[in-house]
Amino acid sequence: MSLLDVRNLEVTYADGSAAVRGVDVSLEAGGKLGIAGESGCGKSTLALALLRLLPAGTRVGGEILLDGEDVLAMKWGRVRAVRWAGASIVFQGAMHSLNAVHRVGDQIAEPILLHRKATAAGARTRAGELLEQVGLPAAHARAYPHELSGGQRQRVMIAMALACDPRLIIADEPTTALDVMIQAQILRLIAGLVTEQDLALVMISHDLSVLADTCDRLAVMYAGRIVEEGPARQVFDDSRHPYGKALSGAFPRIGDPASRFAPRGLPGDPPDPAAVPTGCAFHPRCPVALESCSVDDQRLREAGAGRRAACVHVPEAAASPSAVPEPEASPHPGPGAGTDGAGIPVPGPAPSSDATGALGKPASAPPPLLSAEGLHVSFPGRHGGDTARAVDGVDLDLRAGEIVALVGESGCGKTTLARSLLGLLPPTAGRVTFDGRPLDYSSGALRTYRKRVQLVLQDPSGSLNPRHTVYDAVAEGLRIHRYGGDERAAVAEALSRAGLRPAERFFQRYPHELSGGQRQRVVIAGALVLEPKLLVADEPVASLDASVRGEILALLLRLRDELDLSALVVTHDLGLAWNIADRVAVMYLGRIVETGSVEQVLSAPRHPYTQALLSVLPDAPGEPVVLAGEPPDPSRISAGCRFHARCPVLASGEAERAGVADACLTRDPEILGGGGEEQAACHYAATSSTSNPSELIR
Amino acid sequence: MSSVQQAVVPAPAAAAPRRTAKGWAYLRYGAGKVGGAVISLLAVLVTGFFLFRLIPGDPVKTMTGGRPVSAGQLAAYRREFGLDLPMWQQFTDYCGKALTGDLGTSYQFRAPVLDKIAEALPNTLLLTGTAFVLYTALGIVLGTRAAWRHDRLGDRLSTGLALTLYSVPSFWLGLLLIIVFSVGVGPIPGLFPTGGMESGGEEGFAYVLDVAHHLVLPVITLVAVEYGQTLLVTRSALLDEMASDYLTTARAKGLRDDLVRRRHAVPNALLPTVTLIFVNLGRTVAGVILVETVFSWPGLGGLFYQALSVPDLPLVQGLFFVFATAVIVMNTLADLVYPLLDPRVGR
Amino acid sequence: MTTTTPPGPRALAWRRRGHSAARFWKQYRTRRAGVLGLAVLVLFGLIALTAPLTVGSDVQSVTEAPGQPLESPSGQFPLGTDRFGRGLLGLLIWGARVSLLVGLLAAVLSVSIGAVIGITAGHFRGRYATVMMRVTDWFLVMPTLVLAIALATVMSRSLGTIILAIGVTTWPTTARLVRAQTLAVESRPYIERAKALGGGHWHIMSRHVLPNVMPLVLAQTTLVISSAILAEATLAFLGLGDPTVISWGGLLQDAREAGAVSSGDWWYLVPPGIAIAVVALAFTLCGRAVEAVLNPRLGVAR
């Protein structure tokens, strides 16, 4: 008998939205099941339903057998007994899932006292042990949640989940909102614990690649239903369902030329659970949909050994391994799609050889459009703390028609740099020049400057005033700059450029009536309407679903081609750089530590930090190098190389052997050219520019 | 956990929460708040002085109006109350004295203002203190219940009643209570005294009983008009918390509903209420004028009203200062207590 | 949508406003308490506006008083008479004008001061904000009633005085709320975007902050009216009002001065009190409903 057996689970919220519509899954003891899917597809609902945690008024149908006992039929007393002791949950937002006014130790001890009838002292000791198990000092039991970092809090949640030795742990997006490096730490921790203690795991994520790495089996959810299920790796690499394909295709494989300058996405919006399309719920967005798809509902059926999928293209008898026809190379709107008509033209393959060729010859390159010279930005410390040197000496050039990606961990100063490039933050030292002239911070000059350089922010929902219509939002720039021409026409044109067609249909909509992707397009349209020369995009897709982000990236590429726009794309995602950028700059603790063409930096990184970043990508080859510790703190920049405290090369003794260890501890490395455009700020890299760096760290 | 940490590069020792630093931070924070309060107090002192100088007329004339007074006597009064000095000097004298705890001499009572205040303050504190404890408790308990079972009939009734009572003028309610429960209407006998704080002359337990008996109606009046606000704030604070993930966590742990509420929801929801509670106490002291007038309670409110109609400037200033001090002190206390309750703030 | 002759932006804007008003009303309608409050207000508003037609200003005349002093309710005088022999029903209706007017004006004054100070203090950081917030804090610690009494005593007795006293003493709460909301709005990315587009202080305050603060201001106005009506009654009751003007609080004070409480002339005392409570309650209900509709974070928590 399986540990968990969910049969035909249906969940309808009090407001009538059918969040889960007939889900069957099962999990053996010790098994690891991943559930993937876009935002809003019902993943969290499913998780909550497992322990009957849904809000009052929610209708739940079907069966949830936990160790053979139907959770839905239990008395409340029994439910309470099963909770945490039988199955525990690690929730998505650790910062909100912990009670801010209780010490974390007490919160861990609470279920122990409740279910295990332990003494207070016993529970406290156990809480300490649990903390140590998740790699935190036992002393942290006395801390309050806000005193811990996001990663630490997530560890506390995990420790808490382990408190009553449950046989099943449900982890709902345990790493969303965490930094790449921390995410790697947490994933390893969970994987290790589950294996070690022989726990069953249900892991929920919107990131297929993460699940493929961690789980045995993978279920892909769409609109409240599981559309594909099978062994994790197989589903990720070779999906049998068009949605699964799109989803896994949205994760760029670095080094794979196919995804270079070719971000892939899925047109259309995730479905609204209050109005799920008839037939196959996916048909409006499906590139290979048939006429019948809008009528016939699809159920999971065998699709190869141990695999199931719900698609017409998977024959009843589950024969051929790849029954789903490949969509044409470019995504295009499905027959029923285009409710908003947001068709995505194919980005033409970038003139890569040409471009890289040009980039390779800095001497002959045109003068940079925008450049930062020795830029420093610091913030006064909070509560009388030390000054935070968020940007600490950055030199960066951006040429016309070029896309540069700025990557780095959270808190390394990317946003600060972007803001100071726009003159939103005055630099503490150094300067920004545009078109060869240093930036003038008088308000009139700034206004002129901001007509030519535009900013696109990370969070499209936040970037739009909820009380302004799309028209107002786009026209805002025109009005500020007293645009003389036909405002309406300009707005319409900008909107259609950004792929919102016909533009008039969007004029009177409010942001909340748009999907995330559409909102980001509106923001981009608002920037384009002023016909800028340069776009600074700060994490333009970070808050978007994997399927949607491809579209936005494609849009950026297209604009570059059409309008000869330059762009600085700020991101923490190296894959994104691979998708669209010509050049990449890696930032660490306020300084650029490596820069160069995308191909070179991403396939042959020279700085140990870049190497580590690349190695922790879910499907990166080789053993990941997980940097321990928290994201660095710009108010405490250590002497010597700023990376030395976390540097794997230094830790492994490699630097010692190369004779640069002293320099690492005492001397701030200059950014050094390694031939061509590639430059890295590393003493070690300087000594070994020829050797293959990825082999060094073993 | 060896396997997990194996490949991990050693990190700089994770900084454990620094307790002493936090203590210092709190001290600094507290000192800031207290400093702010002191500045506010000084500002109040200054405004009190100038605001009431705006009342037109000559205080000595007011004092002696209708009584035949010799010029010598007038001059003596002016000297006595320092009214012969130029304004700025009066002001500095006033400030200097106030700082040493001397608020001057009441014109009408010929007694130190401080004495008059000291006489009345305990009475006001008794009334407001009792009412405060009751309405805070009532507001929190009912507010919690209303939120926990929100949008049910009980919530609607309880919130509706609170809102209604909140909209009722307190003096009017007091008058009605006097008619019904003091004078007696129809079959209801007059159960409670119509006013005052004591019948006079009792001692020991009889005195306590007597005062308690006098306390009932004014306290009911204050509680009735005041508890609504606490209820509403508690209710909405709790409603805000109710969607929080940590409550789902608590439920997921298998906690009973009432434990989830008491241990997790209420402590968080009460945080925003704490400030209100303190501020309320300060305001109740100042706002008690009406109830004291209606129930002839011998407290600060009554004194203030009397003082204003004369106007007895030193007493008015003194009382104004006391009222404002009550609010300032309570606000500051709220500021000081809040971080102790909410670990996230001020450290 | 076919684009024949596209309507101009202005027409569009109007249509949009119409839409949002309709949407507001649709949501407001679902709140029963708010609708009830609104109905009561409309009723009282009509009563107050039509008072010159229904009862006429003659109800105020003492020399032409039709009845004997303090008659109990009868067919001729449904609510009895006051101490001059004037019909109390008429006075109550006439008094609605003053009470509502004072409540309204005082609230508008208070909220305008609060909104201006709140927005500017929230937008301009630095010294200006510090000074403004100090002033606000200072007013906030002033015991409102005490200060209002003091002001009303210092100035001459008139409606203007009462309005000023209420307005000047009650704005800090609004200022605080508005400032908090302004700070919240200013921390939103769209402000950064507006700055990046080149928008200046005025642009940001008027195009972004103000519309976002308006709902709060609106709700706050409604709530402040309620407390202003109570404050007017209180001041009048304490004898600080203009004795020649009929207001509900004034009627209560008259009743008390006439000794209605102890002589059991309930008809003199009860109706004005109820009128005050009902109108204050109605404004509170409306205010809360408006607040809940415009600021969905409140009360919609699951």
Added chain:
Amino acid sequence: DPAPRQAAAADGAKVLTVAVAQSVDSLSPFLASRLLSTSVHRLMYEYLTNYDPKDSRAIPGLATKWESSPDKLTWAYTIRSNSKWSDGQQATAEDAAWTFNKMMTDEGAATANGSFVSNFEKVTAPSPTELVVRLKKPQATMTALDVPIVPKHVWEKVRDFSKFNNDKSFPVVGNGPFVLTGYKADSYVRLKANKSFWRGSPKFDELVFRYYKDQDAAVAALRKGEVSFVAGSPSLTPAQASALKNADDIKVNDAPGRRFYALATNPGARARNGQKFGDGDPSLLDERVRHALFMAVDRETIIDKVFQGHAVQGEGYIPPRFSPYFWKPSAGQELAYDPAKAAQLLDQAGYRTNSAGKRLGKDGKPISYRVLCHATDPNDKAVGQYLQEWWSKLGIGVTLDCLDNVSDPWLAGTYDLAFDGWSVNPDPDFVLSIHTCAALPATPKDVGATDNFICDKRYDELYARQLAEYDPVKRAAIVKQAESRLYDLGYMNVMAYPNAVEAYRTDQIKSIQTMPSAAGNIYGQDGYWSWWSAVPADSGGSSDSSSSTGVVIGGIVAAVVLVGAGVFFVMRRRAGADDRE
């Protein structure tokens, strides 16, 4: 108050509780000026003379007899030898001399009663029973020296008379019918009967003045029997009176009052040095205007509607209760209610109406008078509204300036008309003195004793003559002439003599002396007659038992509520325990 009553019942003490609305300003006889305080002092200390409750004649108090020297400048009083201070010491002429001397030499001690001694040259006590006062000028009021005589041996120790309030240690040594035993500000004043009072011990054992800020509360307390007597401030309202009339065991005492209620006109404020100040409307300086205004005041309506019969129509300056001095205008002199004639008078005076019906002043602007009224006096506000309507028919506007404290505009002369009223003493000297030129302030900066700045040569002459006239009948005749002159001037228009309306419980007070005894008031008499004479009812305490039931019932209600709430809580908790999630 049941607990005390029970305690009182245990030792059989009879307590008379009086509801008062005023708070005590000071318990020092040298400082106190409020009615309550001076009434209490009457009870605590003997005065030299007292007034006969029948006709307010001067009768012996501490002094048994008195005579003046032929030059009218020396008065000799014989001090009684049967009055003892409550600490056992004999009260002597020495105490009286010390009291007066203190007031003459110490500014602090002169605060309240300094005016009585301002004309004294020297006060001596040749023997314990002999007091001699030497005057600077003749003074007819020497048998009306309302000054409490205090025990020298106690008061000698007082350092600063301007600060000493006599309210710290009890009982307070005195020789009046009652001894002060307790006081709590704004709560109560408690007095015990002085068993050895020379005129005889009061019948009640204790007298308590209980403070009720709110008159309604006091009336309610009377109805419940919490208090035995309510005076009202200054009297019960008509509504209260009629309600109490119908109540059981309550007697309403509706007696002619000692106050007049007048409309004063600003005659152009000025100081003795001739300097003018203030901004009274110049039109009011025309006697015809003043007369016209008063003729447009329907005094009958005021009595009917405002006082609802609890007042007498005003005529002369001194109320009819003081019959020797009562004067009323002759038929020809009288300014009877006649709006038409009033309008005519105004026309004659040159104040004509414009097309809008507004009467124009000499400056061509419409006339509008500011009428100063006491915000705390409902009658002022009520009459003010009538004035507004009556005078608007003459085309004259009125703004009512109702203030808590009217003295500032009053003393500054910044008003046109004002509501005015004084309590008249058996000796009318004081109320007459306030209209003399001598009472004007010395300079605009000073305060005079003047009421409303009237200064008239003829009136002053009459005033001086009556003060020097020691023969009561002749003096009364002069006083009446002065009143007539005042009436004609039209600056002080008496509208009414309000009654004293007070009430007491007949089941607690069997009988009580009014003053004048025929139809007089109880509270605020010139003397201690009422409280000294009050006889307790035998039944004693029907009300007491009712209020102790009150406590019992109240207690039970409270207990039930508490228990109920507790049970409710427990139940709810139980119920909550097994609910969802």
